[in-house]
Amino acid sequence: MDVVSDAISAVRLGHPSFRRVGMRGSWCVRLDPYHGAGVGVVMKGGCWLLPDDGTPVHLGVGDAVMLPHGTGYLITDSPVDPVAAARKAVPLEQWLAETDWPVRPDDDTELLCGSYRLDNSSRHPLMEELPQVVRLVNRMGSHLELRAAIDLLAGELDQTRPGSSVALPGLLDLLFVYMIRSWMAEDTDGAWPRALSDPVTATALRALHAEPAAPWTNESLAATARVSRPTLARRFTTLVGRPPMAYLTWWRLTLAATLLRDTSETVSAIADRVGYGTPYALSHAFERQFGTTPGRYRATTANRSPTTDGSAG
Numbered sequence: 001m002d003v004v005s006d007a008i009s010a011v012r013l014g015h016p017s018f019r020r021v022g023m024r025g026s027w028c029v030r031l032d033p034y035h036g037a038g039v040g041v042v043m044k045g046g047c048w049l050l051p052d053d054g055t056p057v058h059l060g061v062g063d064a065v066m067l068p069h070g071t072g073y074l075i076t077d078s079p080v081d082p083v084a085a086a087r088k089a090v091p092l093e094q095w096l097a098e099t100d101w102p103v104r105p106d107d108d109t110e111l112l113c114g115s116y117r118l119d120n121s122s123r124h125p126l127m128e129e130l131p132q133v134v135r136l137v138n139r140m141g142s143h144l145e146l147r148a149a150i151d152l153l154a155g156e157l158d159q160t161r162p163g164s165s166v167a168l169p170g171l172l173d174l175l176f177v178y179m180i181r182s183w184m185a186e187d188t189d190g191a192w193p194r195a196l197s198d199p200v201t202a203t204a205l206r207a208l209h210a211e212p213a214a215p216w217t218n219e220s221l222a223a224t225a226r227v228s229r230p231t232l233a234r235r236f237t238t239l240v241g242r243p244p245m246a247y248l249t250w251w252r253l254t255l256a257a258t259l260l261r262d263t264s265e266t267v268s269a270i271a272d273r274v275g276y277g278t279p280y281a282l283s284h285a286f287e288r289q290f291g292t293t294p295g296r297y298r299a300t301t302a303n304r305s306p307t308t309d310g311s312a313g
Contacts (some may be wrong), residue, residue: 003196003205004180006251007124008173010258011116013301016172018114020157023047027076030089033072037127038115039175040065041150045109050074050082054132062138064146066179068130070118077109112154114172119301121260121290122254125241126180126192134183146178195239198260200225204236204244212252213275218244247278248275253289256282260294261301267294 020043031038040049041064049057049065052072056079059065067073074085090098097159103110116129136143140152153171156164183195195201203225208216221244236244252274259270267279276282286294 003124003209004126004177006209006255007126008176008180010122010124010254011118011120011127011259013117013119013284016114016116017204018112018157018168018172020103020112020154022103022110022112023077023109023111024104024107027045027095028076028080028085028089029092029095030074030086031072031092034070034117035120036070036117037066037068037176038070039067039112040114041112041154041181043110043112043154044107047109047111048076048079049133050076051133056082057133057135060136060138062147062148064136064138064143064179066069066134066183067132068127068134069132071132112150112157114153114175116172116176119257122257124254129192130180130183132311134179134192136179136182136186141173143178143182146175149174149178149211159211162266191239191241198231198239200227200235200237201239204232205240208244208248208251212248212255213273215275216245216248249285252276253286256286256294257290257297257301260298270294 023045040059042059042061044061046058046060049059050073051057051067057065058079064227074089076085076089084094084266136146149171153168153175156168156171183188184196187193188197195205204221206265207214207221207224218229218233222229225232227235233243236247240247242250256270256274256276259265259273260267263270265273267282271277271282274282276285283294286292286297290297292300
């Protein structure tokens with residue numbers, strides 16, 4: 001997998017939720033902060049997004065928005081004062097329960113929404129760098145891959161088709177990936193866009209993610225990137241925020257946490273997969289990073305249910 005895919009996979013919990021909803025008349029909905037990331041696309045009409053931390057954002061037809069940190073927000077039909085909107089806002093769960101929310105021809109606004117639950121203990125630095133709100137404006141000829149994913153996802157949600165239970169989560173994955181790609185293309189001054197466009201750092205990152213269990217050293221990684229060890233250390237540390245071997249340790253343990261959460265593999269098998277010679281060595285390092293043993297971590301995360309709470313991005 002590549003770095004962006006790994007960054008998403010490492011933190012995702014359970015199954016995503018997704019829906020296409022329609023609104024009419026005057027409305028204002030509130031979603032409290034949650035441990036997750038949401039996306040939304042305006043398919044018809046328009047609306048205003050009022051994040052808890054940030055300025056109001058107007059969304060028109062075709063505009064897409066991602067809230068990667070589970071920021072609480074209001075979403076409403078018209079520009080209003082945040083304080084006044086908060087007083088009249090209906091909690092999302094209540095609104096979904098009381099409203100005939102499937103799309104109808106007379107809806108003023110249609111939204112395509114999706115969300116993930118996230119494990120914040122495994123957040124990748126790439127995800128941490130994302131702003132509270134990522135807004136991608138619909139422009140002619142822009143974000144073509146994202147537009148294709150939106151069209152496919154909307155089509156799957158319009159009617160139940162054979163294989164939808166597999167297609168829908170995969171399409172939401174694509175939506176997240178394409179939105180992060182689009183953000184990286186537009187925000188070229190960020191550390192991670194620069195890291196993944198820098199040939200030396202990007203080569204080193206790809207190597208570490210492709211073979212995390214390999215017996216990497218600063219020397220062998222520098223040879224893979226075709227630079228000297230000091231050059232690799234300087235460029236990698238500047239752009240990624242930590243030295244190559246420190247990043248490798250962090251990534252191995254993050255990958256171990258993902259395997260503990262999502263598979264039934266033994267600790268011994270996971271240790272082999274992530275580059276630790278013995279289960280004891282993995283357990284010792286794991287407890288230093290996560291503050292708990294692999295066994296207790298697995299028992300805790302196994303009790304987390306899939307995303308079925310109706311969170312809408």
